[in-house]
Amino acid sequence: MRPPLVPKEDVLNELTKVFRESGLEGATLTRISRATGLGKASLYHHFPGGKQEMALAVVKRSNLQLQEKVIGPLQGDGEPTARIRQMMRNLDKYYGSGKESCLLGVLTVTGSRGLFHEHIKVGFATWIKSLASVLVEAGLPKKLATTRAENAIFSIEGALVVCRGLGNVASFRRLLRELSADLLREVEDPI
Amino acid sequence: MRPPLVPKEDVLNELTKVFRESGLEGATLTRISRATGLGKASLYHHFPGGKQEMALAVVKRSNLQLQEKVIGPLQGDGEPTARIRQMMRNLDKYYGSGKESCLLGVLTVTGSRGLFHEHIKVGFATWIKSLASVLVEAGLPKKLATTRAENAIFSIEGALVVCRGLGNVASFRRLLRELSADLLREVEDPI
DNA sequence: GTCTATACACCGATAGAC
């Protein structure tokens, strides 16, 4: 059998939107039904485990996309500076230039503790680790690379929250630009 | 009349805990009732507007506390460096060294848009503005001061989310320490 | 001011026809 996966992919896209905008408790089956165009019973046909299974599927796919679109570019073979810039461009696109929120962040705040915790943990951790690896490769000492990578993820995630709170999305793109330049500062310095 | 405000203050403390931990939609009247020890009907005696009024009261008080405990120290008359360090100490305490979350951040993510938006906006904005003022006072050009202040708040808010997601709270205190040192870097440099 | 009891809407989830 060769599977028609495409329609399910569309459903997951809409599910992701709803969970990102509304959080776990705010994402009611009624809203999900409206967003997907599927009745509640149809949703249970695709996800017998109900809302929990829907959220889990969305989180797993989100981590795959993080791997593809954000971490992947970091592990290419170009210059470290270029790879980091590429990651920032992809982030800008993925987060709608600051207008969209981060699923992992939203579920960290609204998710019933324990259900998705492991996936959230893995997602954030591998992201930080991959960024730190690039910084090490570029010549930074490991400890400094790790803290810089952590701080970068902190500020990106925080910017998504605060910019939304402020209704000012411009600062998100400014942050991405600055990070592109600052993450490797004092590395090219000769002797 | 001289008001016995104290018991209401206790109720607000418990309300704040519940909203910080559960978000707006997760904070059910049942949980609030358990946390405060008051029956639902009693809650409506104190807050006739229901859950919305409770959340609004909590947000307003949160902004007052932000003013007292975080922004206040910034406007003292000591050295800028010392004032910033004091703010970081108070933040560390207020956020339980990273174990607690930020009410403004949580409501930004879970709050039905528009209800608290103005209060959230004002809270974040005055915080950033006050921090930037100190940096200007310390000698930084205004534009640089503003972006540094924004970035600091971004990373603090993001750290509260990501550290919770990672289950690793140590990085939050590390961040506060680094910010204390880095916010004013290259300022004391003579000529 | 606090309680018990209750109203009514909406939630997640299922049954069963098509």
Added chain:
DNA sequence: GTCTATCGGTGTATAGAC
């Protein structure tokens, strides 16, 4: 695979006794 109809449970909110 999708639908309508419906279930039991829980959500917010009120009534009214004490």
